[in-house]
Amino acid sequence: MKRIAENTINRLIVYKKELERLRKDDVRNVFSHKLAFLSGFPSHLVRRDLMNVGYNGSPAHGYDVVELEKCIADFLCTPGSVRVILIGVGNLGRAILDYCQQQNHKISMVAAFDSDKNKVNKVYHGIYTFHIDSIKNFIKENDIKVAIITVPASDAQEIASALVESGVRGIVNFTPARLQLNEEVYIENLDMMLGLEKVVYFVDGG
Amino acid sequence: MKRIAENTINRLIVYKKELERLRKDDVRNVFSHKLAFLSGFPSHLVRRDLMNVGYNGSPAHGYDVVELEKCIADFLCTPGSVRVILIGVGNLGRAILDYCQQQNHKISMVAAFDSDKNKVNKVYHGIYTFHIDSIKNFIKENDIKVAIITVPASDAQEIASALVESGVRGIVNFTPARLQLNEEVYIENLDMMLGLEKVVYFVDGG
DNA sequence: TTTGAATTGTGAAAAAAATCACAATGCAAA
DNA sequence: TTTGCATTGTGATTTTTTTCACAATTCAAA
Incomplete structure (x- = not known):
């Protein structure tokens, strides 16, 4: 093929x-x-x-x-259902949780994680938030392959490494950090500033 | 060149x-x-x-x-400073406002707009929110060329058309809507689900 | 000085992607 | 039936992008 x-x-x-x-x-x-x-x-x-x-x-x-x-x-191999988790229930994280709920995709958000005690054990947009410490077990037990990272940039690398170690194979990275990982892991970087810079370039230069 | x-x-x-x-x-x-x-x-x-x-x-x-x-x-022609506005102060909009404040870029967010009376005249992450009705004047008076759209998908086309009519030349579109506009306008589509779908594809298929 | 090692810059080759252009298809109308 | 039209599917071509490979450069050490 x-x-x-x-x-x-x-x-x-x-x-x-x-x-x-x-x-x-x-x-x-x-x-x-x-x-x-x-x-x-x-x-x-x-x-x-x-x-x-x-x-x-x-x-x-x-x-x-x-x-x-x-x-x-x-063709895109979106099978029955793909389970996804999100790490970092800040502004952006909650926006994405909301966004996922609105869509009736075959991709289903199954859990959120955060280190902030005030957020743990709460439900945001229908998704339960666990403490970050339980993430490795969760990933293994639920065979999670895809994760979304919306933590502060300074925490991104550490979290990403932990995810991959537990079995995650694809990451949507919303932080500006460039993750250094095993190259079998697929990383989609969605740094929002980058998109904005590109528009600025094409508007006044290119 | x-x-x-x-x-x-x-x-x-x-x-x-x-x-x-x-x-x-x-x-x-x-x-x-x-x-x-x-x-x-x-x-x-x-x-x-x-x-x-x-x-x-x-x-x-x-x-x-x-x-x-x-x-x-x-080379990227990021000159002294580029003024940008954001439309739609929801979850995602506020996340982006926050994100912009953290960066010391040459790109500066100068105003936000919303149609919700509860949000108008409030300050989010240092950015003042105006009523959407004043947007055309604001764009003309401040010579705004770039805008970020974080409104519900159903409102995106109408807003985008109004922006372009007032002089905007580049749009970062965070809604899932595909905007139909004059083709001189540069559009950067950042549908977050699309990034997620891509990761899912490359993880279990490609 | 001379040698050696690491790195840049770039022509040339290869690979990949996009575009062209048109034969093949199937329908609608005469 | 037959003609004409709009559209698909795809070889062939063109353009773009990436990769290769190596001469030229610069410094440090002998």
Whole structure:
């Protein structure tokens, strides 16, 4: 099986989301141009990407919304349900917990962790908060593979190392710290300032 | 002037941040391998990128931390100060306001906006919140070019259109909505679920 | 001075990604 | 039926990005 580029994966995730929206609006079929318009990518790239996932549309009716959504979901291997935990119930952490609750994704947030006694044993946006000390056991017992880090930058490396040691294989890192980890671990850095800097660059320079 | 790829810009922003950190630790010089290690990219890519910004190091001492940081900052055109506003003082909005305060960037958050009467005229993390109705005037009077959107997805398109109409040229969009705008406007989509989905994919599939 | 070791900068090659362009398809209307 | 049209799927091409590999550089030590 051919390795798929990260950019392709990004786009597929966007297509999937747009397809989900179309499905909810009871739209049955969609053409590559329409999907391209909705996602913000050129239509030939849409077709090329769908070639990668192996879905075939028809020249007459385009793509079947439901089938294509399912096909992409299968391709992305989002199986029954993926359990995710979040570490750091600060402003941002709570925002994300809230955000997760709103979505009916196959990704389910199962627990939050914090070191602050005032937050431990409380429920935020439907998610129970445990003390950070119990995290290693939790990960092992529940076979958690993916975690979201929203702690202060200074704590990020230590937490991340502990996560990986316990079995976590993928991390969404919302802190500005660059994590140094075993390279089998997939890290998605989402430093919000970075996005802002990029916009500033493209607005007045590029 | 040659057009620089978006990925290159992403990396340059990361290098700049690492250089800033090194500078604060009073490190004077850095080699491409070290900078590569800190940023998480291969060293030959670091060298290639620095070639793009036109900075020359020395084989004996590598790169001068202070000079290189300045060189990248100039290249990225982060001038004296860029004024940014934020729309939507919810969980996420407040998290970002907090985050901005912590950084001593050349990017300065100058105002927040919301439609909720309970939030208007209050100060969050040092930033004053105005009513959304005053946003068009504010943008024009203060010549705001960049905005961050953290409103509910259903309001995003309307707000974004109003921003662009008033003169905004770049938007950091934290909502899951795909904004349809004039294509001269630079949009950075930071849908947090998308990052999570990507990690899930690379952990159990790719 | 001379040698050796480490590093930079960059042409050239390779790999990857995006775009083009068009044959093949399937429907609708004449 | 037949014609015409809009669309898909995909080889081929182009462009972009990354990687390789090594000459040139600089310093320290002999």
